[in-house]
Amino acid sequence: MTKKMFDNVKVRATVTQQDVALVDRFEKADSILLKAPEFVPEPVPPPQKSSVIRDTFSMPPDDYARIEELRIIANKEGRSSTSKSEVVRAGLQALGLLNGQQLVEALGRLEKLVPGRKS
Known part of the structure; x- marks a missing residue:
């Protein structure tokens, strides 16, 4: 290429x-990137599932049968697939609604068992 080609007025205008x-592109980028950030609340982490604790305990056959009866009643009332654990946990919540004297009376009605022994 010759020097004459670069002296062309059209080439200078294009440059x-x-x-x-x-310059316009950089100004637009700066206006977007350098503006004050809008308030964006931090995402709330999903609640973590609590871990479960496995335990074993003894109960008389009549109490064990009562759990199954309560499961059947719940099923007839439209609640499908109620587990034994759910029945026991619901019972604990119901006991938690009692005052101290009522709780002591309910515990007094239970049959005494020898811990850790099969009868």
Whole structure:
């Protein structure tokens, strides 16, 4: 290429237009990237499931049968697949609603068992 080709007025105009366009692009980018961030609340982490504790305990056959009776009643009332654990946990919540004297009376009605022994 010769020097005459670069002296062309059209080439200079094109270079000037490209320089203006480049400056405009940087100004737009700066206006987006450098503006004050909007308040964005931090996402709330999902509640973590509590872990479960496995335990074993003894109960008389009549009490064990009562759990199954309560499961059947719940099923007839439209609640499908109630587990034994759910029945026991619901019972604990119901006991928690009693005052101290009522709780002592309810515990007094239970048959005494020898811990850790099969009868």
